[in-house]
Amino acid sequence: MTDPEAEFVAYVNARRGALLRSAMLITGDPHTAQDLLQDALIKLAARWERVGEGSPDAYVRRIMFHDNISRWRRTRREVPVREIAESARPLGGSEPVDPARVVTGLDVRRALGELTDKQRAVLVLRYYDDLSETQIAQTLGVSNGTVKSQAHAALKRLRELLPEAAEALVRSEERP
Template identity: 45%
Template sequence: MEDFEDFVRGRSNALARTAYLLTGDRHQAEELLQDTLSRVAERWRTVVRGGDPEPYVRRMLYTRAVDGWRSRRRRQALHEAAAQQRPELRCHPDDAEAVTRRLVLRDALARLTPRQRAVLVLRFYEDLTEVQTAEALNCSVSTVKSQTRHALERLRQLAPELADTFGPGTPVEAR
């Protein structure tokens, strides 16, 4: 148990950021992270025997976010509740434009499908290649390409004010 808690203490912040991007909401991110870690704890000995547990945890995080976590109705309810409160966003009086950009991006992300969000996070946050992303999501490379394209088009429609971030002609490349 101690090594599990050590792992959670050491990696929970990074995992929380990924969970937040995958859900677009802190409450949902908290639930997703809790659900994922409880499932990892269920098989902790086996996971540890396989080496570094983090790749396994991240796989579980993405799988739960895309396929198994929460019903669509429940997610929608959480989104609506989250829309009323945004305490997680920094709000310095002298940085109003930055706050607005974050709010717009967060709301736009929240309106993507879970799989589209997962593709974007894997490609542009985790820095995975298309092949690795396809393997992570158990789908084909062509599906990753099309999901990425559709997700970006959707973001452009939802947040035209962020055109400099992912607008047409803007280089959008994974690092």
């Protein structure tokens, strides 16, 4: 017979880092992300015996998504993203780098902050957590069509916000 409490602790220890990174990308703020994850893990602990055998990651992601939306609706204020100094360096290329055309992680995080909560969640779940459209739809409780339309709108908006990244992608695809 297994000990549910020990299983829960092992799960949290194994998945905390990845889930915190997802929460950070969803919220854009490290402190809010920690609170969001902690609240989700508390809710998971209360239902561990039912959820632990299935897909606890999906359950935690769904809780974080819905709690983040609820938090946003309650506060309805802008949460500033902390400035993080990052240096831009070429990734092994010999071409000189024009600092004005470099897209940093900070630029991407700022652009993510300009998206709606649902668009941001879809992109994080798709491109960071590597979930399929069906898994995202199940996690968020929406249809596959909604996932596709939100992803399309979010990527279009990111291309507008980060034209340098879109140009760099086109250039890299044109190279032999």
